[in-house]
Amino acid sequence: MTSMGNTRRTMSVGLIGAALALTLAAPARAGETPTAATGGTTVGWELTPTGTDARFRGLAPVDRRTAWAAGSEGTVLRTTDGGRSWRNVSPPGAAELEFRDVEAFDARRAVVLAIGEGEASRVLRTEDGGATWTESFRNTDPRAFYDCMTFFDRRHGLAMSDPVDGRYRILATRDGGRSWRVLPNAGMPEALPGEAGFAASGQCLVSAGPRDVWLATGGGATARVLHSGDRGLTWTATATTVPAGDPARGVFGLAFRDRTHGIAVGGDYRKDQPSPQAAAVTGDGGRGWRASETPPPAYRSGVAWLPHSRNAALAVGPTGTDLTTDGGRTWRTVDTGSFDTVDCTPDGSCWAAGEKGRIARLGRP
DSSP: OOBOTTOOOOOOHHHHHHHTTOEEOSOOOTTSOOOEEETTEEEEEEEOOOOOOOOEEEEEEOSSSOEEEEEGGGOEEEESSTTSOOEEOOOTTOTTOEEEEEEESSSSOEEEEEEEEGGGOEEEEESSTTSSOEEEEEOOOTTOEEEEEEESSSSOEEEEEEEETTEEEEEEESSTTSSOEEOOSTBSOOOOTTOBOOOSSSOSEEEETTTEEEEEOBSSSSOEEEEESSTTSBOEEEEOSSOOSSTTEEEEEEEESSSSOEEEEEEEOSTTSOOTTOEEEESSTTSOOEEOSBOOSSOOOEEEEOTTOSSOEEEEETTEEEEESSTTSBOEEEEOSOOSEEEEOTTSOEEEEOGGGOEEEEEOO
């Protein structure tokens, strides 16, 4: 991959529209920028200068100028100039925390999730662009381990923990993350033996619309996706085609472009293990999943729909980025750089983040 330097430009919705047809060039070699030919314009990942080697599994772009990233060693970064520069806005005293998810509402307000057993799982919130932070939740149950969170709107959100007493635990907020409460688990199906979520990309819990939310699992005999249509009070579980049966295998990331059309990605995160059938799609809100005909060639942890598209999406993982232009049925590798998570914004920007401080933006030179 190559850095943009001072030549960075924002990518318009029109360019995203052109990218939907992506007449792709050959997959990039290691170290090169992935490109796609769109009417003579080159589109590809452009690394941004973060000044850190933290690993960012939490990513929350707001628009083409503003984005937040959360990662290891309690690191939180924010950009308001499209990635031209990043400001370290990490909460003080958080160096021992592992931030794996961040949800941002604008350039000033964001919520971050720290993962881990017991009190290592925490939620912090800022209302001033990261100048100050307030801890709004600290887990006191040693059996709980929080993995991901999602927001339906600026007030209503959920976070999920690995199973406690045989069921996934759901945490809810009604005030933008200022306070949280554990929801009753009567409407939650029993977890499979060994089943859990993966805090790999901030996408094991995702929402679409005002009430629908999906939870991704692995580690059990089958990789499942659980769905709730009432903001986490009641759930149904459906098996997917993504292989499981091992603590390292399952569904790692979900993306829904509306309440019916979704993509699941995953596999086996171990570098020496293959990941066949690493993607699946649904057209009925997760009631049924079918395997991608040509899945990504390796484990993928993050996935995102391209904005204003019914068929194009990106999937990322440690060995590369893949593109689908047919709703997840077939995928093609377009980059070999390492990323853990990817997300796009309604105004036409896509971002990716991962190890060694790597944060990139899809754009053109």
